[in-house]
Amino acid sequence: MAMEMRxxxxxxxxxxxxxxxxxxxxxxxxxxxxxxxxxxxGHGTYMGEEKLIASVAGSVERVNKLVCVxxxxxxxxxxxxxxxxxxxxxxxxxxxxxxTNSRLDSVLLLSSMNLPGGELLxxxxxxxxxxxxxxxxxxxxxxxxxxxxxxxxxxxxIWIYPTxxxxxxxxxxxxxxxxxxxxxxxxxxxxLRNCIVSLxxxxxxxxxxxxxxxxxxxxxHQIKDILKPEIMEEIVMETRQRLLEQEG
Amino acid sequence: MAGLELLSDQGYRVDGxxxxxxxxxxxxxxxxxxxxxxxxxxxxxxxxxxxVYGPHEIRGSRSRALPDRALVNCxxxxxxxxxxxxxxxxxxxxxxxxxxxxxxxxFEAAILTQLHPRSxxxxxVQVLQADGGTYAACVNAATLAVLDAGIxxxxxxxxxxxxxVDGTALADLxxxxxxxxxxxxxxxxLPASGQIALLExxxxxxxxHLERVLEAAARAxxxxxxxxxxxxxxxxxxxxxxxxx
Numbered sequence: 245m246a247m248e249m250r251x252x253x254x255x256x257x258x259x260x261x262x263x264x265x266x267x268x269x270x271x272x273x274x275x276x277x278x279x280x281x282x283x284x285x286g287h288g289t290y291m292g293e294e295k296l297i298a299s300v301a302g303s304v305e306r307v308n309k310l311v312c313v314x315x316x317x318x319x320x321x322x323x324x325x326x327x328x329x330x331x332x333x334x335x336x337x338x339x340x341x342x343x344t345n346s347r348l349d350s351v352l353l354l355s356s357m358n359l360p361g362g363e364l365l366x367x368x369x370x371x372x373x374x375x376x377x378x379x380x381x382x383x384x385x386x387x388x389x390x391x392x393x394x395x396x397x398x399x400x401x402i403w404i405y406p407t408x409x410x411x412x413x414x415x416x417x418x419x420x421x422x423x424x425x426x427x428x429x430x431x432x433x434x435x436l437r438n439c440i441v442s443l444x445x446x447x448x449x450x451x452x453x454x455x456x457x458x459x460x461x462x463x464x465h466q467i468k469d470i471l472k473p474e475i476m477e478e479i480v481m482e483t484r485q486r487l488l489e490q491e492g
Numbered sequence: 493m494a495g496l497e498l499l500s501d502q503g504y505r506v507d508g509x510x511x512x513x514x515x516x517x518x519x520x521x522x523x524x525x526x527x528x529x530x531x532x533x534x535x536x537x538x539x540x541x542x543x544v545y546g547p548h549e550i551r552g553s554r555s556r557a558l559p560d561r562a563l564v565n566c567x568x569x570x571x572x573x574x575x576x577x578x579x580x581x582x583x584x585x586x587x588x589x590x591x592x593x594x595x596x597x598x599f600e601a602a603i604l605t606q607l608h609p610r611s612x613x614x615x616x617v618q619v620l621q622a623d624g625g626t627y628a629a630c631v632n633a634a635t636l637a638v639l640d641a642g643i644x645x646x647x648x649x650x651x652x653x654x655x656x657v658d659g660t661a662l663a664d665l666x667x668x669x670x671x672x673x674x675x676x677x678x679x680x681x682l683p684a685s686g687q688i689a690l691l692e693x694x695x696x697x698x699x700x701h702l703e704r705v706l707e708a709a710a711r712a713x714x715x716x717x718x719x720x721x722x723x724x725x726x727x728x729x730x731x732x733x734x735x736x737x
Contacts (some may be wrong), residue, residue, distance in 0.1 A: 257730055266732040271726045273639065274647035274684040288644060290604065297684075299604055299644035313643035316731050317528070320549065323706050341549075349549040361539050433695065447734040 255473070260462070268303040272315060276465045277304055278311065286312025320346040320375040320399035327384040329397035331370070344399045345375060363409055365395075367425060368405030373444045374444050375400035379451040386452040393430045396450060402440060404433050435462060438470040438480070446480040498657045498669055506668050508593055513666045514652070514712055517719050519632070521640045521727045522534075529641025533633040536666060537623035543635035546613035546640045562608040566595035568630060570619040589713075591627065594690060598631055598651075598680045601689040604644045613643060624666040625653045627678045632716060639724055640646075650717040651680040652707035656701055661708035679709040683717040686710075 262480075271277060277297045288300045289311060298304075300315035322328070322344075330342035330350060342350045357364075375398065382470040384396045387407050395403040406429040439458040440450065448454060462470050469475050497508055504509060515536030524530040529544035543726035545703035550557045557563065569583040570589035582588075599615060615638070617630040638645060655662045655669060655676045662669065670676055681688055697705065 262733060264736075266729060266735050268732055270725060270728045270732060272648070272721060272728070273645045274682075290644070291648070292685075297647075299646065300642055301639045301724050302642075303728075303732060317640065319528070343549075347547045349606055401652040430690060447731055449735065 248259040251415075266303075268300075270303055271298040272301045273297075273299050277313070282309065283311045284309050286310050288313030288315055318378060319373050320344060322350075323398070325482070326398040327363075329370070329394070329395055329403050330399070331401070331402035337365065345372065345401060346399060364390045365403055365405065368403050369433055371404065371437055371440050373400045373402060373440070373450065377444060377447070377450050378402075379449045381451055386455075388436070388452070388456055389457075390436070391429060392436055394436065394452070394455065402450070404436050404440075406433065431467065435459060435467050435470070438462070438467060441481055442470055442476040443483070445476060448480060448483070451471075454483060454487060457486045461486075496668060496672065498672055498674075499660055499662070503660075505662065507666060509664075511660045512663045513709060514715055515666070517716065518634075519636055519720060519723045521636050521723065525723055527637075527641075529637040529639070529643070531633050531636030531640055533629055533636065535629045535632070535664070537621055538625055538629045539619070539621040540626070540629040540631065540633040541618045541620060542637035543616045544614065544637040544643070546633070546641070547608040547611035547615075548641065550610070550612045556580065557610045557612075560609050561605040562603070562606065562610075563612045564596050564600050564603060564615065565573065565612060566592045566615045566617070566634075566661060567597065568592045568595060568617050568619075569627070570622060572647055574619050574622045576622075591630070593631060594692065595634060598649055598690045599638070599689075600632065602635075602645050602647065602649045602682060603638065604646060607644055611637075622667065624668070624670045624673055625664055628652050628664070628680075628716075631680050632720060636724065640727075647682040647684045648717055649680050649693075650713040650720060650722055651678065651690075652680045652709050652712035652716055654705050656697060656705050659706045661701075661707045663712035673704070677705050677709055679706065679713055681710060683714050683715040 251338060262271045276297045277289060277298055283296060285291060285296055288298060288302060289296050290299050296311060298313045300313055302313050302315040303313055305314055322383060328344050330344040332340050333343045333349060336343035338354055342352050342354045344350045369443055378396050378398055387393045393405055393407045404481060406425050436459060439462055440455060443454060443458055458479060461479045499505060502676050517535050519533040522530045523532050524543060526554055527543045527671055532541050572579045572582055617633050617634055619626050627682045628651040635649045639689060652663060653665045653676055654675050655665045657674055665676055675693060675697040677693040680690040
């Protein structure tokens with residue numbers, strides 16, 4: 245097994261090199277948000293004596309009369325219509341307990357196994373990230389042109405798997421496909437996984453375009469080098485540039 | 493009487509500080525990506541690491557679940573290399589259990605547990621180097637870690653130790669000053685409201701002096717709050733810039 249060692253080196257915080265400033269109102273717990281009692285209080289706030297106080301560290305969001313503080317990192321809070329990827333942790337009599345990176349485990353009833361919209365996944369790689377980094381899009385199932393497919397769960401669980409060559413009509417039930425995955429597919433999947441990890445470390449939102457650009461930017465490097473800090477910064481910087489150009 | 497002079501005639505302590513002066517504090521949030529929240533703090537030579545998981549499903553016995561609140565579970569551990577002589581039991585000994593209970597008491601007062609019924613919040617603190625004020629460093633590190641995890645809290649919890657020597661109250665004791673055997677007080681404070689989360693002292697102190705020592709500890713805790721506040725704001729600003737608007 246090859247090992248690499250390096251001495252500690254002071255690095256600049258990334259926001260300096262971006263040269264941007266944020267326009268949001270940032271608060272920490274204990275800060276008074278407003279003394280105006282006309283506001284309704286949302287998540288991340290509580291009522292002190294006569295004033296609205298923040299309870300998490302994050303940015304204040306004001307929607308008409310509702311004031312809430314959006315924390316940087318939270319566990320997943322479900323919404324109707326979200327796609328989630330979960331891991332079965334417990335099997336009980338009539339239901340399964342699923343871990344979905346939320347505050348409590350989710351429940352999957354066996355009777356809903358064959359309903360459309362839910363499926364058991366075969367071979368692939370699971371990457372766990374913070375739910376706040378997954379962008380809300382119209383669809384979360386993406387077939388990337390590099391040869392793998394990706395499911396971006398809203399709860400921060402991302403499933404990367406080799407694109408099935410043909411889509412068969414399953415007659416219901418789950419047949420585990422245990423054929424060994426080819427080496428090229430496996431390399432693509434590991435590269436994608438490392439790219440996702442580097443995007444997350446640099447706190448970039450995850451969606452199909454950003455993952456694809458990052459993948460393309462990482463091609464000149466070896467897969468295991470992607471996780472080194474300098475190379476990570478370089479790749480993500482390039483991704484950011486391309487995304488900015490594409491937008492406008 | 494042979495021994496170290498804890499407070500010189502000019503008012504300097506063993507390490508050159510003044511009576512009410514704190515040691516240098518450096519802190520960082522988000523040191524581990526795998527945990528929900530993590531933080532590292534250095535107070536002088538005392539180094540502590542805190543990791544928070546949760547809120548998540550109660551592991552183990554479901555009967556421990558509280559129907560209206562979250563369960564806060566704290567564990568304190570000090571590394572075998574943290575003290576001058578190698579420690580034989582890093583955790584599970586009496587002092588660690590007691591510290592764990594104290595930390596739990598402190599954080600149950602600050603975390604808004606009613607917002608997460610039937611779940612569990614785990615706080616693990618590890619002391620890497622102990623040079624006095626370990627309880628305070630643990631509380632400060634744990635506060636930052638809980639904030640990093642996005643768990644709602646009433647306010648910061650800032651802690652500091654204080655002692656009493658030659659009629660003067662000293663703030664933020666180092667190991668040498670603690671080992672000298674005088675009275676020592678540990679205070680955990682919620683700065684905005686001035687409420688005390690935990691106050692602990694196990695020595696003998698005349699009640700006339702209590703007011704002064706408490707005042708010194710409270711002032712020091714507020715100074716710690718100023719520093720931690722700056723660290724958190726910096727961290728939030730950086731993350732906000734990276735995420736974009």
